[in-house]
Structure formats: structure tokens, C-alpha cells
Amino acid sequence: MRKIYLLFVLLILIPWSTIAQQYTINGRVTNQKNNDPLPGAHVVVKNSNYSTVTDEEGNFTFGELTTGSYLLTVSYVGFKPISKDIYINKNKTINFSLSEDVIFGDEVIISAIRASDESPTTYTILDQAQIEKNNTGKDLPYIFNSTPSVVVSSDAGAGVGYTGMRIRGTDLTGINVTLNGVPVNDGESHSVYFVDLLDLASSISDVQIQRGVGTSTNGAASFGASININTGENSISPFAELSSAAGSFNTFKNTIMFGSGLLADKWNFSGRLSSVTSDGYIDRASSDLKSAYLSGSYVGTNNIFKAVILLGDEKTYQAWYGIPKDSLRTNRKFNPAGEMYDADGNFLGYYDNQTDNYTQNYYQLHYAHKFSDKISVTTSGFLTTGKGYYESYKNGEDYSDYGIKDTMIGNHNVNMTNLISQKWLDNKFYGINLTMNYTAENLTLNFGGGWNQYDGDHYGKIIWAQVIPLDWLNHNWYFNTGKKTDINIFAKANYNISDRLSLYGDLQYRTIDYKIDGTHDDLRNLTQNHEYSFFNPKAGIFYKLGENQNLYLSAGIANREPSRSIYRDADETQVISSERLLDVEFGYKLRNKTVNVEGNLFYMDYKNQFVNTGKINNVGAAIMTNVPKSYRAGIELIAGLNITKRLSWNMNATYSNNKINDFVAYVDDWTNGGQVVENIGSTDISFSPDIVAASNISFEPIDKLKVSLVTKYVGKQYIDNTSNNDRSLDPYLTNNINLYYSIETNFIKQIDFLVQFNNIFNEKYETNAWVYRYYLEGSDYNINGYFPQSEFNFMIGINLKF
Structure with a gap:
């Protein structure tokens, strides 16, 4: 039994x-x-x-x-x-x-402005997986930080709020940023404010970062680099995703994402809601950021329709003043913004609402049609709206600075007061882009063009004052408008002479009409009109040495018009010119399963380049000046090695010389009036370190767990153009440890855990600064502001994918 x-x-x-x-x-x-x-x-x-x-x-x-x-x-x-x-x-x-499909996906919308695999262009691509593993709430520049020649900075010191970046020493005013082929750079300032694009990283499919002049794109001219962002890759399967992260300085990030998957084999919808809050490393440098993303597309046999809406809202406490150099050792977190004093000069505290408030929304409509396997056309219409203000408490302001007449109160003549002001910007940026693509066996042609219009209103209000005529409250004390029309056309060709050799040509013609009308906040008349026409040619050669090796050589010219702030901040006698850049690139690439090696030589020759004077204006933006001749020349090295199946090492390093051929500095003389002239001669360009290097050592001790040591080195940077060590940023070396672990379950498709330990050795360093020099009784003095970055900090995140 x-x-x-x-x-x-x-x-x-x-x-x-x-x-x-x-x-x-x-x-x-x-x-x-x-x-x-x-x-x-x-x-x-x-x-x-x-x-x-x-x-x-x-x-x-x-x-x-x-x-x-x-x-x-x-x-x-x-x-x-x-x-x-x-x-x-x-x-x-x-x-x-x-196999490639000319029209299958969203890639066709941006293909005309991107460098292809066989373009003689220097570029780096970050894909969705790479971005996702580093996305814990910091702004986009910090996700790009490990790419070649990149230096990032944060006003609040923790990567949330107002951030900036430079590529080969060129800041965001010279980096052309596009979103699905649509220009992002502000029409007047030329800059990009990633604080208004909160958590865009969660919606990115991939990013191509071109260094140097690069390929022709829509919008402002690339004057050192291009960042081409593609969002919302269609997912075949429906999905939902919840992610949260928390860390130092009370930083919290929460994101909800969803996608319909492919409906009826043609329709696809996806969306995202995000929120990030942080106290910041610097005192009171708080951020309260929100964004939403919605995308809908139709993909037919020969047609693609795609609509994208991106909404952003930010409120940040002002942290753009920096701190005096002598406070770096004693009080690195000091923030002078919002200081309040009484009539006797006694400190009263800080104004709670010394904040920057701005809402920016992006609306895009794309259409692509395939006429045949060889010919396709894409068109994009867009509207970007922005409105907001920054609010400031002002101590002891003169009535005359606001156009207010003296007021008699009893027997007293009142001509100054403490007040609270708001400076507003209300703008619209809209336009249309059109491209035609032709692809044959040995020839690829792209023809394109765009019309962009920028309309902006700048004005200021006094919302409170201790003593002021009532009719001046909420009255505009200044008002000016900016209107800019930008038209560009381009043609590009890539011709394969043989299986190994191809030639590339790129021609762009661009016209700008820019009008400013009205008065500035200091009551100066800003009315002026400027017109420019630019021709920007590029050419190159690409040669395959073998299955996994290639060489390329390219040369390109780019021209760029001055920004609004350059016109606004210029002295009355200053002659302002447009900039011109000749960029030559020579590169080598080797890639196989074990090793990836790239080397690139570059020479960037400038005529009338705008460089920092070292000063900043009243919103923390750099004041610029033309220099007749200058250059950037260097070498970029990239290497990747799969040492074992579980151990890999990726690194990049840039060594460069960045020089102004003959610089003359003008320093204010407070004793005699006028300015002292200093003939500096050959000198280093400000904020252009000789060495920038990054390293990433990744180890996978068990399946699905990756541990990475990420190292970044940035050499010494001068904060003006005098090559004076007393006016410089010290070199710095930071080390981060990143952990990424992924598991799959029956109920939740995938759970990702992310941990970032940043600056693990507590490096004290600064990434940005400004200086104002003056002479008093024959001695050289300066007023300065430095932007310290946080010491050890961490972020911990979790992503739930359904």
C-alpha cells in the first residue's frame, strides 16, 4: 500500500x-x-x-x-x-x-537636422536607457555632465532650479537646442532655461549632442554645440510608470507616466505629470517645479501625425547673486537675496517672496508624409508661450530711478523709500519648419527651412512701498517690446562615392530682423532696429577604414547675431558686431564588442566672439563684449572597454587652449571718473578650462545590479579675461557612486531602484562666479560673487513599471 x-x-x-x-x-x-x-x-x-x-x-x-x-x-x-x-x-x-525604415517612426521628424552614422560630425548620443539610470530629479545639464567637454553649474548648488552648462567653453547662449526639431533657445536672450523643462528627461527617447558647428538645424545658429532632443518614442504595449525620489536638502521628485500602446495598429498616446521640490544647498534657494507632458500620434502607411504639449511652471527663490569670495571659507551657504534693512541700516531679516515665477508651455504639431521609399516631407508648427516675473525687496530706492517726483509729507520732502518690485516678461515664440528628404542608394538629400517669430513684452511694477504716491502702485515704471523675425533655409547632401568614402555638404542661409521699442528699467530709451543676413556653409569627408573603423574631416562656418542683453547692457559708445566662427574637426572612431575608441582634433577660429567681461547684470546674466580675434583648439579623447562581461570602463578627456589674441580691459576709475585701460595681450578666455575629463567604472556583481563610480575633473577657470589667478575658479575633482538594481515580478512588470551618492569625498568647489573691478585712489579693488556647490549629498529613487 x-x-x-x-x-x-x-x-x-x-x-x-x-x-x-x-x-x-x-x-x-x-x-x-x-x-x-x-x-x-x-x-x-x-x-x-x-x-x-x-x-x-x-x-x-x-x-x-x-x-x-x-x-x-x-x-x-x-x-x-x-x-x-x-x-x-x-x-x-x-x-x-x-532594417531601417524611412517613415516608420518619429525619427523621420528630426532626421533632417541630425548627424547620421556617416556624417563627418563630432557627436555623442544618449539613449533612453542611459538617461533613465541617471534621472533622479536634477536638471538635464547634470544628465549630460559625463559627456565630452561638458561643464555644469547650479545657482542653488544642488542641481535643481536654475542650472547651466558649457560645451568646449561655450555657454547655453551659443548652444542650439531643439526639441523634436523645434527650436528651444529664447529668441532674445539666446539661452535655454532648463528650470522651465522640469523632468523632461523622463519623456526623452534620445539626445544627440553635437560639438562644434555641427549640422544645420532650425532656430538660432549653433555657435559651439547643438543639443537635439527627441521625445515620446511610441511604445507598442500599454504601460504605466510611477517613480519617486528623495534626498539631501529636502529634495523630492514624483512622476506619473502612462502610455496607451499601439491602438488599432495606428494610434498612440502617452503622458506624464512631474513635481520636484527642493530647499537647495544655498540658504533659502528653494525650488517648487511642476510639469506635464502629453503626446498623441497617428502612424499610417505613408503618414505620421504627432501632437506634443509640454507645460512647465517654476517658483524658485533667487540664488543668482553668488557669495563674496571671502565667505567661501566661513559661510558657503550664504545668500544675500532678499535682505531687508530699516532707515538706520539695521538688518531686519529676509524677504520671504524674493522669488522667480515663470510658466512656459510648448505646443507642437508635426506631420510627415512618405511619397515613396525615396522621398518624404515633414512639417512642424509650434507655439511657445512664457509669462512670469521675479519679485524683489529693494532697500532705500530713489524715486528718480522710477520716474517718480519727490513727495511732500508734512514739512518733509520724501525722495526715497523701501519697496517691492516685480519685473515681468510676457512672450510668444511661434513658427513653422518644413523639410524634404530624398534617400537613394548612394545619395541622401535634405532640404529645409523655417520661419520663426518672437514677440516679447518687458515691464516692471511696484507692488508695495513704505512711502509712495498711490497712483504709482501697480503702475508700469518701464515698458519695452522685442520683436524678432528669423527665416532660414538649408540644403544638405551626403554622397557615397564608394562603400568606404562619402562626401558631405551643408549650406544654410539665415536672415534676422530684430526690433526693440520702449524704455528699460533704468528709464533709458532702448529703441533700436537690427537686420542681419548670414551664409553658413559646411563640408566634410567620411572614410571607412574597415568594418569597425572610420575617419572624418569637416569644416564649417557659423554666424550669430547679438542677444538682447548685449544690446541692452552695452555702453553708449560701444560698437557691437555679429560673431563669426570657422570650425575644423578631424576625427577617428573604432568600435567593436570589446572596445570603443574615439579621438577628435578641433580648431575653432572666432572673429568678434562675445566673451564675458566678468560682470553680471541685475538678473545674474553675464555682460559680454566683442573681441576681434580668438580661438579654441584642442583634442577630445573617448574610450570604452568591456574588461569582462560584468566590468566596463568608459572615459573621456578634453585638452584645449582657449585664447584671445589681444585683449584690452577697461576698468572703472572711481577717483577720477572714466576708465583705466589695461593692455593684457594674449590671454585665456574666461570659463574655458584647459582640461575637462570624466570617467565611469561600472561593475555588475550580480544580474540586474550595476554599481558605478563616476568621476569628473574640471581644470582651472578664469572668471574674467585677464588670466589673473586671484580672479579664477580652482580646479576640482568630484566622485559619485551610482547604484541601479532592477527586478521583475508577476504583478509589477519591472521595479528599478536608483541610489546616487554624490561628491563622496566632500570636495568644496565652485563652478561659476562674477567680478566687478574698479580703481580707487590708484588701487585695484573688486566686488565678486561665487557659486559654491554642495558637498556630499544623495538621492534615492524607485521606479515601478506596469
């Missing part, structure tokens, strides 16, 4: 043990054309909860699959999807090779 019972138990257990057996699928997704990996490709097991994206090398893994038949589908923007029926009864390796 006992033997019968045991036999019965075995008969039951054997089939169940077979059913419970679990297997793993490994694979790699590559480009059929050149066998390059496709990172960020979507791999889906149909009719199941299993989906993933490929890593940097195009690899993917599925575990816990039981015996049975499955349908695997792989998709990637710009490529035809592939599906494979498979039967699993053991561990398997299944690879996919995707």
Missing part, C-alpha cells in the same frame, strides 16, 4: 516539476546595415507581462519563462519591427537584426 501511495505522489509531482521549470532568453538587437547595437530597443513577449529595453550594447534578457510557445516583437524608432515565434524548453539566445 505504501508503494502505491509513493507511486501516486511521483506521478503527480513529475508533471508539476516540469511545468515549474523556468528558462531564460538572452539576445542582442543590432542594425542590419552595419551590425551596430541598438540601445533602447523595445523587446516584448506578446500576450504576457514581459517587456524590456536593450542596454547600451543592444543586449536584453528575459527570465522566469516556462515551457511553451511565445511571440517576441522588437521595435526601434526608425527601423522596421520584427516578430519571431519561438518555443522554449531550455535556455536560449535569440538575436534580432533590424
Whole structure:
């Protein structure tokens, strides 16, 4: 009887043990054309909860699959999807090779302005997977920080709020930023304010960062680099995602994302809501940021319609004044913004609402049509609206500075007061872009153009004062408008002479009409009109040395008009000229499964380049001046090595010389009036370090757990153009440890844990500064402000994917 019972138990257990057996699928997704990996490709097991994206090398893994038949589908923007029926009864390796599709995905919308694989252009691409592993709430510049030649800065010292970046020493006013092919740079200031694009990283499919002049794009001219951002890659499967992060300085990030998946094989919708709050490292440098993203698209056989809405709202406490150099050792977090004093000069405290408040919304409508396998057309219409103000408490302000006449109160003549002001900006930026793409076996042609219009109102109000005529409250004490029309056309060609050799040509013509009308906040008449016409040619050659090696050589010219602030801050006698850049690039690339090596020589020759004087205006923006001749020349090295299956090392380093050929400094003389002239001669360009380097050592001790040591070194930077060590930023070295762990469950498709320990060795450093020099009784003095960055800090995050 006992033997019968045991036999019965075995008969039951054997089939169940077979059913419970679990297997793993490994694979790699590559480009059929050149066998390059496709990172960020979507791999889906149909009719199941299993989906993933490929890593940097195009690899993917599925575990816990039981015996049975499955349908695997792989998709990637710009490529035809592939599906494979498979039967699993053991561990398997299944690879996919995707062929390019001229019109399949959203990539066609931006293809005309991007550098292709065989363009003689210096660029770096960050895919969705790379961005996701570093997205814990800091602004985009910090996600770009490990790419070549990049230096980032934060006013609040913690990467949230107002941030900036430079590439090869060029700041955001000279970096052309596009979002789905639409220009982002402000029409007047030329800058980009990532604080208004909160958590855009969560909606990015990929980013291409071009260094140097780069390819022709829509909007303002690239004058050192381009950042081309693509959002909202369509997901075949529906999804939902919740993410939260928390860390130092009471920093909290919360994001909700969703996607419909492909509906009726044609429609796709996705959205996001995000919120970030932080107290900042600097005293009172708080941020309260919100954003929303919504995208809807229709993909037909020959047509794509795509609508994008991006809404952003920010409230940040002002932190753009910096702190005096002598406070760096004693009180690094000091923030002078909002200081209040009584009539006797006694300190009363800080004004609570010394804040910057701004709402910026982006609306985009894209359409692409494929006439044939060779010809397609894309068009984009856009509207960007912005409105907001910054509010300031002012001590002892003269009536005359606001156009107010003296007031008699009893027997007393009152001509000054403490007050609270608001300075407003209300603008609209709108336009249309059109491109035509022709692709043949050996020839690719892109023709495009755009019309952009900027309309902005600048005005200021007094909302409170201790003593003031009532009719001046909420009355505009100044008002001026800026209207700018920008028209550009371009043509690009890439011709393959042979399987190894191709030639590239790029011609752009651009016209600008810019009008300023009205009075500035100091009551000066700003009325002026400027017209420019620019021709920007580029050419290059690309040569394949072998299957995995290539060389390229390119030369390009770019011209750029002055920004509003340059006209506004200029002295009456100052002659302002447009800038011109000749950029020459020579590069080498080697890539295989084990090693990735890139080297690039660059020479950037400037005529009338705008450089920092070292001064800032009343909103913390640098005051600029032309210099007749200057240059940037250097070498960029990039290396990646897969040491073992679980250990890899990626690094990049830039060594450069950044010089003004002959600089003359003009320093105010407080004793005699006028200015003291200093002939400096050859000198270093401000904020242009000779050495910038980054390193990332990644180790995967167990499956799905990645530990990375991220190192960044930035050499000495001068804060004006006199090459004086007393007016410089010390070199700094920071080290971060990043941990990323991912698990899959039956209910929640994927759970990602992110931990960032930043500046683990407590480096005290500054990334930005300003200085104002003057002579008094023959001695040289200066007033300065430095922007210290946080010491050790951390962020911990979790992403839940359904």
C-alpha cells in the first residue's frame, strides 16, 4: 500500500516539476546595415507581462519563462519591427537584426537636422536607457555632465532650479537646442532655461549632442554645440510608470507616466505629470517645479501625425547673486537675496517672496508624409508661450530711478523709500519648419527651412512701498517690446562615392530682423532696429577604414547675431558686431564588442566672439563684449572597454587652449571718473578650462545590479579675461557612486531602484562666479560673487513599471 501511495505522489509531482521549470532568453538587437547595437530597443513577449529595453550594447534578457510557445516583437524608432515565434524548453539566445525604415517612426521628424552614422560630425548620443539610470530629479545639464567637454553649474548648488552648462567653453547662449526639431533657445536672450523643462528627461527617447558647428538645424545658429532632443518614442504595449525620489536638502521628485500602446495598429498616446521640490544647498534657494507632458500620434502607411504639449511652471527663490569670495571659507551657504534693512541700516531679516515665477508651455504639431521609399516631407508648427516675473525687496530706492517726483509729507520732502518690485516678461515664440528628404542608394538629400517669430513684452511694477504716491502702485515704471523675425533655409547632401568614402555638404542661409521699442528699467530709451543676413556653409569627408573603423574631416562656418542683453547692457559708445566662427574637426572612431575608441582634433577660429567681461547684470546674466580675434583648439579623447562581461570602463578627456589674441580691459576709475585701460595681450578666455575629463567604472556583481563610480575633473577657470589667478575658479575633482538594481515580478512588470551618492569625498568647489573691478585712489579693488556647490549629498529613487 505504501508503494502505491509513493507511486501516486511521483506521478503527480513529475508533471508539476516540469511545468515549474523556468528558462531564460538572452539576445542582442543590432542594425542590419552595419551590425551596430541598438540601445533602447523595445523587446516584448506578446500576450504576457514581459517587456524590456536593450542596454547600451543592444543586449536584453528575459527570465522566469516556462515551457511553451511565445511571440517576441522588437521595435526601434526608425527601423522596421520584427516578430519571431519561438518555443522554449531550455535556455536560449535569440538575436534580432533590424532594417531601417524611412517613415516608420518619429525619427523621420528630426532626421533632417541630425548627424547620421556617416556624417563627418563630432557627436555623442544618449539613449533612453542611459538617461533613465541617471534621472533622479536634477536638471538635464547634470544628465549630460559625463559627456565630452561638458561643464555644469547650479545657482542653488544642488542641481535643481536654475542650472547651466558649457560645451568646449561655450555657454547655453551659443548652444542650439531643439526639441523634436523645434527650436528651444529664447529668441532674445539666446539661452535655454532648463528650470522651465522640469523632468523632461523622463519623456526623452534620445539626445544627440553635437560639438562644434555641427549640422544645420532650425532656430538660432549653433555657435559651439547643438543639443537635439527627441521625445515620446511610441511604445507598442500599454504601460504605466510611477517613480519617486528623495534626498539631501529636502529634495523630492514624483512622476506619473502612462502610455496607451499601439491602438488599432495606428494610434498612440502617452503622458506624464512631474513635481520636484527642493530647499537647495544655498540658504533659502528653494525650488517648487511642476510639469506635464502629453503626446498623441497617428502612424499610417505613408503618414505620421504627432501632437506634443509640454507645460512647465517654476517658483524658485533667487540664488543668482553668488557669495563674496571671502565667505567661501566661513559661510558657503550664504545668500544675500532678499535682505531687508530699516532707515538706520539695521538688518531686519529676509524677504520671504524674493522669488522667480515663470510658466512656459510648448505646443507642437508635426506631420510627415512618405511619397515613396525615396522621398518624404515633414512639417512642424509650434507655439511657445512664457509669462512670469521675479519679485524683489529693494532697500532705500530713489524715486528718480522710477520716474517718480519727490513727495511732500508734512514739512518733509520724501525722495526715497523701501519697496517691492516685480519685473515681468510676457512672450510668444511661434513658427513653422518644413523639410524634404530624398534617400537613394548612394545619395541622401535634405532640404529645409523655417520661419520663426518672437514677440516679447518687458515691464516692471511696484507692488508695495513704505512711502509712495498711490497712483504709482501697480503702475508700469518701464515698458519695452522685442520683436524678432528669423527665416532660414538649408540644403544638405551626403554622397557615397564608394562603400568606404562619402562626401558631405551643408549650406544654410539665415536672415534676422530684430526690433526693440520702449524704455528699460533704468528709464533709458532702448529703441533700436537690427537686420542681419548670414551664409553658413559646411563640408566634410567620411572614410571607412574597415568594418569597425572610420575617419572624418569637416569644416564649417557659423554666424550669430547679438542677444538682447548685449544690446541692452552695452555702453553708449560701444560698437557691437555679429560673431563669426570657422570650425575644423578631424576625427577617428573604432568600435567593436570589446572596445570603443574615439579621438577628435578641433580648431575653432572666432572673429568678434562675445566673451564675458566678468560682470553680471541685475538678473545674474553675464555682460559680454566683442573681441576681434580668438580661438579654441584642442583634442577630445573617448574610450570604452568591456574588461569582462560584468566590468566596463568608459572615459573621456578634453585638452584645449582657449585664447584671445589681444585683449584690452577697461576698468572703472572711481577717483577720477572714466576708465583705466589695461593692455593684457594674449590671454585665456574666461570659463574655458584647459582640461575637462570624466570617467565611469561600472561593475555588475550580480544580474540586474550595476554599481558605478563616476568621476569628473574640471581644470582651472578664469572668471574674467585677464588670466589673473586671484580672479579664477580652482580646479576640482568630484566622485559619485551610482547604484541601479532592477527586478521583475508577476504583478509589477519591472521595479528599478536608483541610489546616487554624490561628491563622496566632500570636495568644496565652485563652478561659476562674477567680478566687478574698479580703481580707487590708484588701487585695484573688486566686488565678486561665487557659486559654491554642495558637498556630499544623495538621492534615492524607485521606479515601478506596469
